[in-house]
Amino acid sequence: xxxxxxxxxxxxxxxxxxxxxxxxxxxxxxxxxxxxxxxxxxxxxxxxxxxxxxxxxxxxxxxxxxxxxxxxxxxxxxxxxxxxxxxxxxxxxxxxxxxxxxxxxxxxxxxxxxxxxxxxxxxxxxxxxxxxxxxxxxxxxxxxxxxxxxxxxxxxxxxxxxxxxxxxxxxxxxxxxxxxxxxxxxxxxxxxxxxxxxxxxxxxxxxxxxxxxxxxxxxxxxxxxxxxxxxxxxxxxxxxxxxxxxxxxxxxxxxxxxxxxxxxxxxxxxxxxxxxxxxxxxxxxxxxxxxxxxxxxxxxxxxxxxxxxxxxxxxxxxxxxxxxxxxxxxxxxxxxxxxxxxxxx
Amino acid sequence: xxxxxxxxxxxxxxxxxxxxxxxxxxxxxxxxxxxxxxxxxxxxxxxxxxxxxxxxxxxxxxxxxxxxxxxxxxxxxxxxxxxxxxxxxxxxxxxxxxxxxxxxxxxxxxxxxxxxxxxxxxxxxxxxxxxxxxxxxxxxxxxxxxxxxxxxxxxxxxxxxxxxxxxxxxxxxxxxxxxxxxxxxxxxxxxxxxxxxxxxxxxxxxxxxxxxxxxxxxxxxxxxxxxxxxxxxxxxxxxxxxxxxxxxxxxxxxxxxxxxx
Numbered sequence: 001x002x003x004x005x006x007x008x009x010x011x012x013x014x015x016x017x018x019x020x021x022x023x024x025x026x027x028x029x030x031x032x033x034x035x036x037x038x039x040x041x042x043x044x045x046x047x048x049x050x051x052x053x054x055x056x057x058x059x060x061x062x063x064x065x066x067x068x069x070x071x072x073x074x075x076x077x078x079x080x081x082x083x084x085x086x087x088x089x090x091x092x093x094x095x096x097x098x099x100x101x102x103x104x105x106x107x108x109x110x111x112x113x114x115x116x117x118x119x120x121x122x123x124x125x126x127x128x129x130x131x132x133x134x135x136x137x138x139x140x141x142x143x144x145x146x147x148x149x150x151x152x153x154x155x156x157x158x159x160x161x162x163x164x165x166x167x168x169x170x171x172x173x174x175x176x177x178x179x180x181x182x183x184x185x186x187x188x189x190x191x192x193x194x195x196x197x198x199x200x201x202x203x204x205x206x207x208x209x210x211x212x213x214x215x216x217x218x219x220x221x222x223x224x225x226x227x228x229x230x231x232x233x234x235x236x237x238x239x240x241x242x243x244x245x246x247x248x249x250x251x252x253x254x255x256x257x258x259x260x261x262x263x264x265x266x267x268x269x270x271x272x273x274x275x276x277x278x279x280x281x282x283x284x285x286x287x288x289x290x291x292x293x294x295x296x297x298x299x300x301x302x303x304x305x306x307x308x309x310x311x312x313x314x315x316x317x318x319x320x321x322x323x324x325x326x327x328x329x330x331x332x333x334x335x336x337x338x339x340x341x342x343x344x345x
Numbered sequence: 346x347x348x349x350x351x352x353x354x355x356x357x358x359x360x361x362x363x364x365x366x367x368x369x370x371x372x373x374x375x376x377x378x379x380x381x382x383x384x385x386x387x388x389x390x391x392x393x394x395x396x397x398x399x400x401x402x403x404x405x406x407x408x409x410x411x412x413x414x415x416x417x418x419x420x421x422x423x424x425x426x427x428x429x430x431x432x433x434x435x436x437x438x439x440x441x442x443x444x445x446x447x448x449x450x451x452x453x454x455x456x457x458x459x460x461x462x463x464x465x466x467x468x469x470x471x472x473x474x475x476x477x478x479x480x481x482x483x484x485x486x487x488x489x490x491x492x493x494x495x496x497x498x499x500x501x502x503x504x505x506x507x508x509x510x511x512x513x514x515x516x517x518x519x520x521x522x523x524x525x526x527x528x529x530x531x532x533x534x535x536x537x538x539x540x541x542x543x544x545x546x547x548x549x550x551x552x553x554x555x556x557x558x559x560x561x562x563x564x565x566x567x568x569x570x571x572x573x574x575x576x577x578x579x580x581x582x583x584x585x586x587x588x589x590x591x592x593x594x595x596x597x598x599x600x601x602x603x604x605x606x
Contacts, residue, residue, distance in 0.1 A: 051501050071504045078505040084498040088520045098506035101516065153507055 001062055001156045001189045002027050003048060008057035010043055010213075017043040018054065019213035025191060030183045032204035033193045036236070040213040041193045042161055048191065049159050050074045061156065074157075077150030077188075081162040083142045085134040091145050092130040095120055098153035120148040123182070140171040144178075151186070160192035164199065176203050197237050201225060209233050231342035234274040241280065241316045243273045245341065252341070255312035259289045261336070267343040275336040278303065280318040282326065288333030292316075297326050308334070364582065367575040379576045384552050385561065389580065392558040395469060396537035399476035403533045404526060406477075407484025414485070415492045429485045432478055437542025444475055445547045467549030472557060475543045480533035487529035488522060495521055524595050531592045535585060 003025040010018040018040045025031050033041040046052040048059060050071030059066040066074055085094050095117045099108060108116070121127040124144040134142055143163060150158060163179070164172040180203050183190055194200050200207045201221040209216045209224055209232075217229040228234035235242055246253040247266045252273070253259070285291065292308040295315070299305075303319040306326050310316060318334070320326060368376065379385060413419075414426055432440065448455040448465040458465055465471050495518070503513040519526075541559040548555045558577055565574035 049505060051505065071501070072507055072509065074505075075507075076505060078502065080498050080502060082496065082498065084496060084502040086499060086503075086517055086521075088523075097503070097508070097516070101503075101506065101508040101512045149502075149506065 003066075003157065003189065003191075004058070004060040004063075005044070005048070006058040006060075008044065008047065008054045008059070010040075010047065010052070010054045016213045018047075018057075021057070021210075021213070021215055023208060023215065023218070025189060028187045028189055030180070030203065030205050031191045032200035032207045033191060033210060034195070034197060034200040034207055034237075035210035036195060038212075039210040041195075041210050044210075045159050045161055045191060045193050048157070049076050049078045051078070075153065075155055077153065077155030077158045079143070079146050079150050079158070079160040079163050081165045083134070083139075083146045083166075085142055085146055085149070087134050089133075090130065091121070091126070091132050091134070091137070092117055094134065094145060095149045095152050097149060116152065120152055123151070123185075124148045138171075139167045140175055143167065143175065147182075155188065158188050158190040160190065162193055162195070164196075165194070172199070179203060201237075209236065211236070228274070228340065231272050231274065231344065234340060234342070239277050239319075241275045241277060241318070243275075243310075243312075243314055243316070245271050245273045247271050247341070247343075254290075254310070254314070257312050261289050261339065263341075266341055269343060271341050271343050273339055273341050275339045277305075277317060277319040279337040279339070280316075280320075281335045281337055282318070282320050282324060283333040283335060285331045285333050288335035290334040292332060292334060294326050294328055294330040294332060296328055308332070310334075361582065364575055364578055367571065368579045371572050371576060375572070376576050379573050380580060384556070385558075385577060387553040388556050388558040388561040388577070391469060391472065391554075391556060392538055392581075393584070395473050395557075396476055396534050396540075399473055399480055399537050400530050400534035402477050403480045403484045404530045407481055407529060407533075408488065408522075408526065410481070411485050411488045411492055415489060416497075429482050431482075432480075433482050437479065437540065438546070440478060441475065441543035441546030444471075444478060444543065448474065448547065466547050467551075467555070469548075469555045471547035471549065472544050472555060475547050476537035476540060479540050479543055480537050483532040483536055484526075484529035487532060488525045491522055491525040524598060527595050528592055531588050531595070535588045538581065538585070 003023070005021055005023040008018050008021040009016070021040070021044060023044075033044060035041045043052060047054050048066070050066070050069065050073075053067070061074070071078075086097065089097070096113055099113045099116060102108075117130075118127060121130055124147060126141060126144055126148070129137060129141065129145075134145070137145065143166075147160075147163075160179075164175050167175065176199055179192075192203070201224075204221065206218065207221055207224050208218050211232045217224055217233045219227075219229075224233060224237055228237065231242075234240055243254060245259070247263055247268050249268070250263050251258045252261050252263050252266075252271075254273075280290075281288070291311040294306050295309055296307040297304055299322070300319065302322065304322055304326055306318050306320060308316055308318060326332070371379070410425075410429065414422060414429075445466055446452050448458070448471060450456065450459045450464070450466065452466070455466055463470070465474060499517055499521075500513055503517045504510075508516065539559065541557070541563075544557055545560055548557065548560075550556050550560060558581060562574045562577050565571075565577070
């Protein structure tokens with residue numbers, strides 16, 4: 001099942017939750033919608049599910065108009081952040097719900113329903129919990145039951161709204177890996193929403209980065225990390241050093257200091273320079289584009305994280321390898337191995 | 346511990362025991378004769394029958410009120426929310442006088458109803474109306490917190506799993522609210538059975554027609570027929586105990602399935 005979203009706009013009062021979103025999701029893909037809270041990612045997901053309606057725009061499933069259908073007809077599996085399990089029903093009945101509410105004409109007989117639920121509980125590896133109530137389960141177990149329940153209706157699309165958002169870090173990591181292998185197994189077109197970049201980059205085939213109701217970049221996890229399309233994406237994904245610079249006459253200025261960096265093809269004016277923390281190479285004083293004094297050093301696993309006061313007045317944090325020991329008070333030169341400059345203040 | 350038990354005994358258990366002892370002065374035969382007299386039976390029938398009918402009406406109307414108060418935001422919602430408590434706070438006699446004035450043949454509501462041939466004040470219908478009035482907050486206040494706790498997301502979940510609106514209400518919402526609804530029903534019923542103040546003004550108090558059991562107790566007392574009064578009282582007490590017991594069981598059942606968060 002492919003999904004095409006065209007020029008979607010959704011306003012809540014004067015707040016534009018979605019401000020002209022275009023997106024095409026390929027068949028069998030596992031797509032992440034990544035963005036800070038308020039970026040519109042959940043709104044987009046809810047519109048695709050039929051739980052919300054756009055002010056203008058189109059949503060198509062395999063070319064047919066999905067907006068003509070309600071949530072009930074769309075045949076979409078939706079997994080909620082807080083599970084939304086039916087707490088008066090056992091795990092078994094929760095998973096069976098979608099099968100039991102089918103119109104009489106297509107409803108399966110009891111034996112088929114039982115077999116199907118059993119199969120789904122096996123798939124999420126929780127068949128031994130079938131007689132429990134949701135209140136007796138852990139968060140991770142509840143979310144897996146919610147997923148089994150959504151899969152029971154054999155959805156054309158699977159949508160997950162911050163599926164691991166309410167879980168603790170360790171369970172979250174386990175479930176991430178599990179979700180990826182599950183998707184590999186069932187291969188249904190899936191979209192999940194997250195504000196956790198690590199989650200998006202680790203689980204998804206493609207990542208859609210959103211901010212303020214707009215899509216900033218669509219690409220593979222490598223693309224969005226290695227070649228961010230906008231200043232927002234660079235700042236949001238990975239840990240970046242961000243410096244306000246001025247591009248004038250083929251030179252890049254930081255404050256009143258000219259940086260020895262190529263400025264070919266850059267638009268003159270106020271800009272932002274981005275460097276990944278680990279792309280700042282440390283050298284002897286006077287050797288690099290930047291000069292700075294080490295203020296503070298913390299050993300951080302394989303790297304040492306140093307706080308450096310640049311001579312331009314800015315203070316940055318860099319991650320340097322442990323081979324060259326840094327000490328507070330050292331004066332060093334810094335050279336960015338890779339950097340990106342985006343126009344605009 | 347000792348203090349609690351002593352206090353509980355003085356306040357509740359000793360008077361109740363006294364009531365039972367007093368009724369023991371009657372032989373079983375006398376006891377049976379008092380209870381099976383036409384006037385007593387009719388009074389009990391009026392009290393319990395109308396109280397149950399009123400509680401059922403309150404269950405339905407109370408659920409609708411709760412739904413509106415919890416799920417919708419409308420101007421004056423807080424005021425309506427506060428108004429629900431008025432029957433709690435109002436002295437029952439005041440409520441009785443107000444309802445009587447309203448439903449009397451020349452009252453604001455009584456007059457149009459009388460034109461339709463419906464007489465409310467001084468009939469069993471009047472008792473029914475008063476019982477609805479005093480019972481409504483019990484249903485609303487019992488169900489309200491449970492509904493507030495019920496995440497609207499579960500309705501969306503049911504919808505996206507293919508359930509119709511009707512299936513969602515029957516299979517998801519009502520079962521989640523059922524323990525609270527039944528508790529509210531039982532509380533409203535218990536209150537209506539015991540209601541005295543607001544009912545006697547509007548009832549007309551015709552023996553066998555619109556005479557409630559608590560009033561009959563008062564009448565028997567004023568006739569110095571203490572044993573008769575206690576016999577009726579004991580019956581009401583036993584029924585009340587059964588209701589409270591049932592409410593307790595319901596709540597325990599509800600808690601076993603729904604976690605305290």
